[in-house]
Amino acid sequence: MNSDNTSDIIATGTSAFAQTYAQLPIVIASGAGCTVTDTDGKTYLDFVAGIAVNALGYGDTDLAKALHAVIDAGITHCSNLYWNTPAVTAAASLVRLSGLKKVFFCNSGAEANEAALKLARKYGHLHKGPNANMVISMQNSFHGRTYGAVTATGQQKYHKGFAPMMPDIAYAQFNDLESVKQLVSERTCAILVEPIQGEGGIIPAERAFLEGLRALCDEQDILLIFDEVQCGMGRLGMPFAFQQFDVTPDAVSLAKGLGAGVPVGALVIGEQAADTFVPGDHASTFGGNFLAGAAAACMTEKLSDPQFLSHITGVSAYLAEQLTGLQKQFPDQITQVRGMGLMMGLAMKEPVRPLIAACLERRLLLVGAGTHVVRFVPPLTVTKADIDQAMGILTEVLISQS
Numbered sequence: 001m002n003s004d005n006t007s008d009i010i011a012t013g014t015s016a017f018a019q020t021y022a023q024l025p026i027v028i029a030s031g032a033g034c035t036v037t038d039t040d041g042k043t044y045l046d047f048v049a050g051i052a053v054n055a056l057g058y059g060d061t062d063l064a065k066a067l068h069a070v071i072d073a074g075i076t077h078c079s080n081l082y083w084n085t086p087a088v089t090a091a092a093s094l095v096r097l098s099g100l101k102k103v104f105f106c107n108s109g110a111e112a113n114e115a116a117l118k119l120a121r122k123y124g125h126l127h128k129g130p131n132a133n134m135v136i137s138m139q140n141s142f143h144g145r146t147y148g149a150v151t152a153t154g155q156q157k158y159h160k161g162f163a164p165m166m167p168d169i170a171y172a173q174f175n176d177l178e179s180v181k182q183l184v185s186e187r188t189c190a191i192l193v194e195p196i197q198g199e200g201g202i203i204p205a206e207r208a209f210l211e212g213l214r215a216l217c218d219e220q221d222i223l224l225i226f227d228e229v230q231c232g233m234g235r236l237g238m239p240f241a242f243q244q245f246d247v248t249p250d251a252v253s254l255a256k257g258l259g260a261g262v263p264v265g266a267l268v269i270g271e272q273a274a275d276t277f278v279p280g281d282h283a284s285t286f287g288g289n290f291l292a293g294a295a296a297a298c299m300t301e302k303l304s305d306p307q308f309l310s311h312i313t314g315v316s317a318y319l320a321e322q323l324t325g326l327q328k329q330f331p332d333q334i335t336q337v338r339g340m341g342l343m344m345g346l347a348m349k350e351p352v353r354p355l356i357a358a359c360l361e362r363r364l365l366l367v368g369a370g371t372h373v374v375r376f377v378p379p380l381t382v383t384k385a386d387i388d389q390a391m392g393i394l395t396e397v398l399i400s401q402s
């Protein structure tokens with residue numbers, strides 16, 4: 001294909017891509033700040049950020065410098081047979097920022113959760129015996145599309161057509177400690193939970209629920225694993241989401257914002273399970289290569305900057321205020337404002353697809369979280385002026401649909 005023509009690109013993509021996505025009819029060509037521009041030259045304000053990935057927005061000069069440095073050194077990959085400085089730097093930062101002990105690098109959120117599931121079972125085998133392989137995850141959760149991760153995902157719609165799923169995963173009710181307790185037995189090796197359910201509709205965990213899980217896991221020698229793939233890496237105004245809840249897990253899975261646009265995943269492991277994996281237990285060819293390491297080292301350096309974090313806290317409060325105002329203005333359309341930090345949702349009475357399409361037409365990118373929730377996960381560098389512009393467009397659209 002040698003045409004820049006938008007409709008040709010879409011036609012070729014439609015013919016060549018496996019049909020796993022229902023792409024919107026625009027072709028993104030470049031980005032700057034909180035905006036992206038398509039091949040027709042139209043610029044969009046982006047409150048999707050690659051689905052909570054592009055944490056530094058577009059064109060961040062520090063990220064560009066970090067990536068150029070490895071490219072200019074002639075090396076983006078060299079295998080985990082050897083050490084590389086960018087990945088070591090990133091791992092040391094994740095350990096320092098989390099207070100946990102060890103980092104395993106991979107390439108995506110699903111892979112980080114696969115590592116978590118393997119860690120959980122190995123831990124169970126070592127501590128309680130070979131039958132201690134039961135993982136409890138939550139209904140309405142989302143953990144990714146690989147077999148283990150999609151099995152841990154407590155939503156039937158993601159399992160349909162793919163049976164049999166991985167054995168020995170049980171689903172408790174999110175934010176209902178009793179329902180977790182009912183599932184716990186001597187066979188339980190881990191509890192896996194998102195501090196904020198993302199794909200499930202932007203539903204924060206109650207702090208008491210996470211505290212209860214922590215106490216339960218301590219009593220029963222069970223690993224508590226947080227999936228912070230979407231809500232971690234600064235999105236809630238702290239480097240890790242668990243720091244907002246003041247509940248420390250035994251392991252935390254990361255991806256999305258960790259590489260700020262470069263595919264990087266990680267499982268960060270605490271003291272209790274730090275020695276569970278031994279050489280040969282787990283691996284990833286690309287995991288933590290030079291390019292990935294450089295991106296993660298850059299992102300974790302940003303997360304070490306109190307000014308960066310206080311910017312996030314400031315704009316988060318502003319976004320929450322604006323969304324609450326919007327709900328007051330449109331009570332017949334908006335049923336709830338929920339979320340934390342820069343991970344917010346508007347729960348709507350009607351399905352959100354038409355609203356998202358109308359916003360796209362007015363050059364605002366938004367994405368749903370489930371059928372009835374509009375999600376707001378802009379770059380962490382978003383400004384109040386960007387938020388004002390987004391609210392202006394949304395207001396127009398809500399008026400037009402009322």
Ligand SMILES: Cc1ncc(COP(=O)(O)O)c(C=O)c1O
Pocket residue numbers: 107108109110111113142143144145194198199227228229230231255256
């Ligand atoms: C909480 C959570 N976990 C895991 C994943 C899967 O991540 P990936 O698509 O990088 O495999 C996602 C993706 O949306 C997610 O939101």
